[in-house]
Amino acid sequence: MLLPPGDARADAHAVEGGMVAWPEHEMERALDFLIERRMGDLDVRGAAAAVVVEGKLVFARGYGVADIGGDVPVTEHTLFEAASLGKPIVAFGALLLARERKLALDAPVSESFDAPWLEEARDREMVTPRHLLTHRSGLGNNLRFGSRSASFEPGSRFSYSGVGYMYLADAMAGIEETGFDRLMRERVFAPLGMHSSGYTVAEALVDTVARPHMPLWLPIVALLGPALCFLAILGFLTLLIVRFGFGRLRVRPVELLPAIVLSPLLAGGFVFLGFGLWPLLFSLGYLLAWLAALAAVAVSLQYLRVVLDQGRSDRVVSRGRMRRHGLDPAMLGVAFVASLLFMFWQVPGPMRDGDDLNAASSLRSSAHDLGLFMAGFIDGAVIGPEWRARMVSERVEIGTRDGAHIGWGLGFGTRETATSLTVWQWGSNVGSKSLMVIDPSRRAGVVILTNAESGATLAQEVASHVLGIDGPWRLP
Numbered sequence: 001m002l003l004p005p006g007d008a009r010a011d012a013h014a015v016e017g018g019m020v021a022w023p024e025h026e027m028e029r030a031l032d033f034l035i036e037r038r039m040g041d042l043d044v045r046g047a048a049a050a051v052v053v054e055g056k057l058v059f060a061r062g063y064g065v066a067d068i069g070g071d072v073p074v075t076e077h078t079l080f081e082a083a084s085l086g087k088p089i090v091a092f093g094a095l096l097l098a099r100e101r102k103l104a105l106d107a108p109v110s111e112s113f114d115a116p117w118l119e120e121a122r123d124r125e126m127v128t129p130r131h132l133l134t135h136r137s138g139l140g141n142n143l144r145f146g147s148r149s150a151s152f153e154p155g156s157r158f159s160y161s162g163v164g165y166m167y168l169a170d171a172m173a174g175i176e177e178t179g180f181d182r183l184m185r186e187r188v189f190a191p192l193g194m195h196s197s198g199y200t201v202a203e204a205l206v207d208t209v210a211r212p213h214m215p216l217w218l219p220i221v222a223l224l225g226p227a228l229c230f231l232a233i234l235g236f237l238t239l240l241i242v243r244f245g246f247g248r249l250r251v252r253p254v255e256l257l258p259a260i261v262l263s264p265l266l267a268g269g270f271v272f273l274g275f276g277l278w279p280l281l282f283s284l285g286y287l288l289a290w291l292a293a294l295a296a297v298a299v300s301l302q303y304l305r306v307v308l309d310q311g312r313s314d315r316v317v318s319r320g321r322m323r324r325h326g327l328d329p330a331m332l333g334v335a336f337v338a339s340l341l342f343m344f345w346q347v348p349g350p351m352r353d354g355d356d357l358n359a360a361s362s363l364r365s366s367a368h369d370l371g372l373f374m375a376g377f378i379d380g381a382v383i384g385p386e387w388r389a390r391m392v393s394e395r396v397e398i399g400t401r402d403g404a405h406i407g408w409g410l411g412f413g414t415r416e417t418a419t420s421l422t423v424w425q426w427g428s429n430v431g432s433k434s435l436m437v438i439d440p441s442r443r444a445g446v447v448i449l450t451n452a453e454s455g456a457t458l459a460q461e462v463a464s465h466v467l468g469i470d471g472p473w474r475l476p
Helices: 012-016 024-042 086-099 121-126 129-133 162-176 180-192 203-208 217-245 253-275 277-314 329-340 367-379 385-393 455-467
Strands: 046-053 056-064 080-083 213-215 346-348 363-365 396-401 404-408 413-416 421-429 432-439 444-450
Touching: 024 046, 024 056, 024 455, 046 367, 046 455, 056 367, 080 421, 080 432, 080 444, 086 129, 086 162, 086 180, 086 363, 086 367, 086 385, 086 421, 129 162, 162 180, 180 367, 213 217, 217 253, 217 277, 253 277, 277 329, 367 385, 367 432, 367 444, 385 421, 421 455, 432 455, 444 455
Parallel strands: none
Antiparallel strands: 046 056, 046 444, 080 363, 213 346, 396 404, 404 413, 413 421, 421 432, 432 444
């Protein structure tokens, strides 16, 4: 059904096994048809995919454009913000050090890396690499200003933690006495042939990374939403002060001025703390442009209404001074409703600085390179088959979703049904969505990279069709 008429020639067994069971030329044509059609349906500007069959990279291709404002086509070598797809690669490097006995999985990290990274002495005595790899350290997931204290006893339960991988990366760099990005390039990327990948990129290459895209409403709501919340809170506090401090029931407009001034400032600080300076500036720019467009449309509608009213009253448009009319709030309402029709337009987002390194989120990589990583993982390259197998077998149970048992191994999520066991990791930076799924028993895997918020849906669908397994690959 995925192929154009006349091309659907796979037998029932191949269909059940997914596209990886098809002849390569049929799989390629089916993937082209599926990805291009769904990109159009979901308004995804650019995507790239790679497929591994029998431990070999057999397919890597790009689709669409890297930037909505340009015409640079996406290829299999185009760099994307792969975000959390970098976590299992961090784990790959950590297990390499464990294999070399430089890092003990079940001993406190502080025994190998004595820098006081964690704030609490108790945490330094308890948190192990296994806790960090399986997201049971108790550390949080705020990558910019996350606490370095465990919120629960390490090892007691699962809580997805990017901060934990930041700690692990710093420990690895400290043990090897080198920079983390250099460590990964020399010990993991180079041996696997992933020559384009990095947790940092040269500033000259930043513009070659596929630009994130998002619907227009997202940057507007990111700033306007917190501003309205702060305005409501400060307005309520003002009401309480007036009621109980001054003994009045009514609030004068001037008394709301501090709330009106402080709300956008607090909202800007909130966005800055959560996402950084560039996302704040982009959100502010889109918000101001939207407000300016609303004002311009409302004024234009008001002017047109005045002209039409004047023309109807005099039968011709009168010369000379017209009677002044105030701006009708209804015109703003009409302009606002009209703007909703454009809120799902895709707009470009900010690019990440080349030297902005974060092991949990800053990987820039291509479909080709990540295909090589999947092939290397399947074969146990670099770390060896035994340690590769441990990444899957030494997992903790998390829960169930859609009838599948979800767990987390030493770096990968696991999804187990009655007929399959897959390992997976998603990537989710704002405006960039991706997914990697590997079926170790069939020595097959697929990775999908996109530069759009709606790309998460595309990635899940492509993975399901390629492997012949119903998804989704998500946490419970």
